[in-house]
Amino acid sequence: MNGREMKLIWLRFAAPLEMILIGIIQRCFPMTDLLLGTLKNLTTFSFVALYEKAEIKAPEDKKKHLLIGVSSDRGLCGAIHTSIAKTLKNEITNLSNAGKEVMVVGVGDKIRGLLQRTHSNYFLLTFKEVGRRPPSFGDASAIALELLNSGYEFDEGSVIYNRFKSVISYKTDEKPIFSFETVAGSESLSIYDDIDADVLRNYQEFTLANILYYSLKESTTSEQSARMTAMDNASKNASEMIDKLTLTFNRTRQAVITKELIEIISGAAALD
Numbered sequence: 001m002n003g004r005e006m007k008l009i010w011l012r013f014a015a016p017l018e019m020i021l022i023g024i025i026q027r028c029f030p031m032t033d034l035l036l037g038t039l040k041n042l043t044t045f046s047f048v049a050l051y052e053k054a055e056i057k058a059p060e061d062k063k064k065h066l067l068i069g070v071s072s073d074r075g076l077c078g079a080i081h082t083s084i085a086k087t088l089k090n091e092i093t094n095l096s097n098a099g100k101e102v103m104v105v106g107v108g109d110k111i112r113g114l115l116q117r118t119h120s121n122y123f124l125l126t127f128k129e130v131g132r133r134p135p136s137f138g139d140a141s142a143i144a145l146e147l148l149n150s151g152y153e154f155d156e157g158s159v160i161y162n163r164f165k166s167v168i169s170y171k172t173d174e175k176p177i178f179s180f181e182t183v184a185g186s187e188s189l190s191i192y193d194d195i196d197a198d199v200l201r202n203y204q205e206f207t208l209a210n211i212l213y214y215s216l217k218e219s220t221t222s223e224q225s226a227r228m229t230a231m232d233n234a235s236k237n238a239s240e241m242i243d244k245l246t247l248t249f250n251r252t253r254q255a256v257i258t259k260e261l262i263e264i265i266s267g268a269a270a271l272d
Contacts, residue, residue: 051207056178056186058156065100066124066157066177067091068147069115070215071108072131077227080162083172085114087160092122103154105147107216124152135220140213148205155182161215162222168229170222175211180204 069088071081088104088111095102104122106112108130112123127143156178163173180201189195 051176051178051183055188056183058178058182059185062155062182063099063101064152064154064156065095065102066105066152066154067095067102068105068107068157068159068177068212068215069111070159070161070212070219071106071111072219072223073109073128074131074223074227075110076230077223078230080170080223080226081108081110081114083162084111084160087172087174088115089119091158091160092119103152105143107143107212125150130216131220131223135213135216137209137213140216141209143212144205144209147208153181154179159211159215161219163218164221164225167225170226175215177208177211178204 067088069084071084075081092102092104102122103124104115104119105124106115106126109126109128112126115123125146127146130139156176158174158176160172160174162170164170183189183204184197184200
């Protein structure tokens with residue numbers, strides 16, 4: 001296979017994918033600025049406002065900690081999934097050393113694959129078919145409902161996800177989550193007057209779904225931008241490799257031609 005054939009194969013694969021991703025990012029930017037900006041404000045200052053204002057924390061004697069890692073089922077996006085797996089591993093180690101009982105919920109097949117060999121015993125639930133379509137609140141609600149119906153009574157936890165910063169950068173971040181018992185048992189909750197138990201439970205469940213929805217949106221945007229960057233880098237690296245191979249091919253061909261000419265000239269001279 002020569003350099004031209006390799007270049008054609010690469011252009012058939014990487015170039016169309018890169019253009020598709022650029023189109024997706026360009027279409028997403030108006031929505032991203034509006035939606036993520038709104039979600040950041042709502043999620044940070046409204047959905048989690050009760051947790052912050054009431055300074056809700058799980059008591060020291062509460063041992064059950066839940067970690068939710070948000071990834072997807074798709075690859076070709078650099079280290080976007082590896083960063084989530086690395087953070088989860090560090091959290092599992094730190095919490096286990098502190099005497100906590102740790103369970104993990106994997107959102108996306110990639111995070112399951114990265115942790116399956118070393119941390120499979122920590123998995124409580126895993127979810128597939130993530131990242132193939134734009135995330136919706138219904139997807140987040142389904143994950144939250146499955147978790148609430150799993151029967152596992154956690155005390156507190158964290159949702160670990162990739163927060164979108166720009167087209168070329170993201171940051172692995174986390175949001176706190178708490179069980180209904182932890183929220184209801186908080187001593188600082190007295191700053192709110194007469195909160196009905198049903199209202200508080202609905203708030204806790206709705207907050208969980210909203211944090212998951214926010215995390216899915218941020219992670220999906222980060223993944224698409226990382227995939228576009230990865231394809232751009234791959235295209236540049238492939239072009240450099242193809243140029244080097246083409247140069248080597250041309251030099252080798254020239255050497256063969258030169259050798260054959262020398263043999264022909266030498267043979268003609270010998271006949272004379």
